[in-house]
Amino acid sequence: MIRVAVDAMGGDRAPEINVDGALLALERFSDLQVILCGPKELLESKLRGRNYDHSRLEIDDAPELVAMDEHPGKIVRTKPNSGVVRSAVLVKQGQADAALSAGNTGAAMAAALFKIGRIAGVERPAIGVPLPIGRKFALLVDAGANADCRPNHLMQFAKMGSIYASQILKVANPKVGLLNIGEEAEKGNELAKETYQLLSSATDLNFIGNIEGRDIPAGTADVIVCDGFVGNIVLKLVEGMWKQFGLILKEQIFTGLGGKFAGLTVKRRIDELKKGLDVSEIGGAALLGVEGVYIISHGSSDAKAIMNAIRVARESVQIGLIEKLKQNITF
Amino acid sequence: MIRVAVDAMGGDRAPEINVDGALLALERFSDLQVILCGPKELLESKLRGRNYDHSRLEIDDAPELVAMDEHPGKIVRTKPNSGVVRSAVLVKQGQADAALSAGNTGAAMAAALFKIGRIAGVERPAIGVPLPIGRKFALLVDAGANADCRPNHLMQFAKMGSIYASQILKVANPKVGLLNIGEEAEKGNELAKETYQLLSSATDLNFIGNIEGRDIPAGTADVIVCDGFVGNIVLKLVEGMWKQFGLILKEQIFTGLGGKFAGLTVKRRIDELKKGLDVSEIGGAALLGVEGVYIISHGSSDAKAIMNAIRVARESVQIGLIEKLKQNITF
Numbered sequence: 001m002i003r004v005a006v007d008a009m010g011g012d013r014a015p016e017i018n019v020d021g022a023l024l025a026l027e028r029f030s031d032l033q034v035i036l037c038g039p040k041e042l043l044e045s046k047l048r049g050r051n052y053d054h055s056r057l058e059i060d061d062a063p064e065l066v067a068m069d070e071h072p073g074k075i076v077r078t079k080p081n082s083g084v085v086r087s088a089v090l091v092k093q094g095q096a097d098a099a100l101s102a103g104n105t106g107a108a109m110a111a112a113l114f115k116i117g118r119i120a121g122v123e124r125p126a127i128g129v130p131l132p133i134g135r136k137f138a139l140l141v142d143a144g145a146n147a148d149c150r151p152n153h154l155m156q157f158a159k160m161g162s163i164y165a166s167q168i169l170k171v172a173n174p175k176v177g178l179l180n181i182g183e184e185a186e187k188g189n190e191l192a193k194e195t196y197q198l199l200s201s202a203t204d205l206n207f208i209g210n211i212e213g214r215d216i217p218a219g220t221a222d223v224i225v226c227d228g229f230v231g232n233i234v235l236k237l238v239e240g241m242w243k244q245f246g247l248i249l250k251e252q253i254f255t256g257l258g259g260k261f262a263g264l265t266v267k268r269r270i271d272e273l274k275k276g277l278d279v280s281e282i283g284g285a286a287l288l289g290v291e292g293v294y295i296i297s298h299g300s301s302d303a304k305a306i307m308n309a310i311r312v313a314r315e316s317v318q319i320g321l322i323e324k325l326k327q328n329i330t331f
Numbered sequence: 332m333i334r335v336a337v338d339a340m341g342g343d344r345a346p347e348i349n350v351d352g353a354l355l356a357l358e359r360f361s362d363l364q365v366i367l368c369g370p371k372e373l374l375e376s377k378l379r380g381r382n383y384d385h386s387r388l389e390i391d392d393a394p395e396l397v398a399m400d401e402h403p404g405k406i407v408r409t410k411p412n413s414g415v416v417r418s419a420v421l422v423k424q425g426q427a428d429a430a431l432s433a434g435n436t437g438a439a440m441a442a443a444l445f446k447i448g449r450i451a452g453v454e455r456p457a458i459g460v461p462l463p464i465g466r467k468f469a470l471l472v473d474a475g476a477n478a479d480c481r482p483n484h485l486m487q488f489a490k491m492g493s494i495y496a497s498q499i500l501k502v503a504n505p506k507v508g509l510l511n512i513g514e515e516a517e518k519g520n521e522l523a524k525e526t527y528q529l530l531s532s533a534t535d536l537n538f539i540g541n542i543e544g545r546d547i548p549a550g551t552a553d554v555i556v557c558d559g560f561v562g563n564i565v566l567k568l569v570e571g572m573w574k575q576f577g578l579i580l581k582e583q584i585f586t587g588l589g590g591k592f593a594g595l596t597v598k599r600r601i602d603e604l605k606k607g608l609d610v611s612e613i614g615g616a617a618l619l620g621v622e623g624v625y626i627i628s629h630g631s632s633d634a635k636a637i638m639n640a641i642r643v644a645r646e647s648v649q650i651g652l653i654e655k656l657k658q659n660i661t662f
Contacts, residue, residue, distance in 0.1 A: 189478035213571060214574070218571060
């Protein structure tokens with residue numbers, strides 16, 4: 001059995017989507033056990049009358065609620081009985097093999113950091129987000145955990161990201177690119193220039209050099225390394241651009257009588273296209289560098305996204321991700 | 332007459348597109364005079380047999396050629412007779428009212444900076460690029476001139492950008508957003524946090540606070556302020572996403588017999604859509620903070636893009652952009 005603790009109150013449509021996602025995952029994976037961390041009575045009321053294997057789902061009573069704008073560190077200190085903190089504690093205590101939250105990313109990071117702790121040698125755990133690039137994914141790391149970084153932090157992100165990409169995203173010998181504003185080694189800000197030197201001399205990385213903004217959607221790199229300030233802007237910009245494309249397509253193509261007619265044929269293709277880019281298929285972001293599996297799902301996740309995040313958590317445990325990180329990272 | 336000096340050898344398809352663009356602009360604007368800066372004989376051969384008002388086009392012989400990867404400072408020092416340097420010198424000497432290059436952006440920046448000079452009080456001139464956002468434009472500043480910045484630099488970018496947006500992009504009381512990784516004042520890296528405080532207390536800005544990556548395509552701000560490292564990544568990422576979007580549309584929608592049939596109807600709409608997003612309509616980026624009008628056009632510009640860049644240069648002169656910047660900037 002692989003035991004995944006889910007912050008049942010995380011996300012815009014909690015607890016419903018977490019409950020629904022957990023039940024979907026239980027149905028799909030017979031070796032899965034889910035621990036829903038949240039207010040017991042509320043969760044029981046949501047589960048009542050639902051059809052699932054009761055022996056593989058339990059509730060960890062965590063009645064304290066956190067808001068999206070609460071300070072992460074304060075949540076960890078003052079709300080030990082919130083779903084986000086309990087899910088991390090269960091991992092630390094060995095009562096769960098992995099944890100998952102679709103709530104406040106900062107809170108999940110803080111809970112994981114303070115309750116589970118870091119892998120020895122890792123200075124700054126980072127958020128690795130698989131970005132949808134055409135039909136594949138490229139891992140963006142750091143996607144927002146560390147706004148100010150030093151070159152050595154970025155090198156650690158590169159190494160952890162490379163291991164994650166090969167183990168979880170199944171990319172052989174992942175190409176690591178440093179996000180910069182020019183191809184040449186001497187281009188960029190001070191951070192990028194110094195990081196370039198570190199990455200160039202690393203023997204355990206397939207470093208392909210600097211990549212530029214336009215190389216992200218082109219899929220030039222499998223692992224995109226940058227500080228969390230740049231990474232978070234990139235992540236949200238890519239998200240916003242897809243949304244804008246969708247709006248434009250809808251507005252431009254399916255208007256007018258001719259458009260509506262043609263739309264009947266084209267719609268099928270656009271649905272296929274959307275499916276290929278479905279963010280709910282990504283399965284969430286990983287907290288890389290924490291000594292335990294903790295997956296973060298988007299706040300706007302639906303049940304399918306939660307199910308996929310549980311899938312990634314389960315798979316991370318199955319392949320022994322944390323051990324692999326510990327064994328293969330040399331700093 | 333408004334006299335615009337054009338670096339005839341700038342851009343991937345120089346000198347042809349510069350010559351063609353200049354002739355288009357001469358045809359469109361009867362008050363325009365163009366000075367093509369480049370190898371005299373080559374340009375004469377390209378102009379031979381063409382139909383244009385000879386009294387409004389002259390050649391400034393600039394036989395030295397620069398490569399895209401040459402060091403900007405070195406070009407200015409060692410190639411005084413290159414098109415990019417000559418175009419700036421003509422502005423400084425009052426022989427031209429504005430200059431334009433589609434070549435090496437760094438070289439244009441260096442030429443403008445060293446040959447024309449900065450507006451008094453401006454610490455770092457920046458590149459302002461109008462990003463296509465739906466049917467309008469948002470000015471991204473700095474789009475790549477300054478990789479490492481201090482808070483005061485960003486405040487100057489905000490002020491110069493705001494004036495440019497209102498004067499050239501015709502946005503009344505432009506909304507200025509600080510590109511960051513969260514909405515709250517305390518979010519972001521050290522640079523963003525300190526800049527937020529400066530922008531909040533500026534009385535001559537319509538500062539709307541922090542904006543995130545997803546707010547860029549949503550058009551939340553008219554002026555997007557960030558350092559040149561982040562700005563250049565954003566610029567190229569947006570460019571790359573549009574390109575990817577085009578490829579996906581082409582691949583997904585216009586394949587198969589049904590798709591081809593539907594495509595006949597849909598194609599017209601996509602053409603309209605593309606037109607709305609046409610980068611060649613933007614008319615180039617501006618070097619903000621230089622004491623003269625210098626417009627930078629994309630290296631992949633076509634004749635229409637050059638014509639539009641000349642249009643923006645002409646308009647900047649017409650409205651007295653430099654004087655307006657001098658009068659309205661308080662540092």
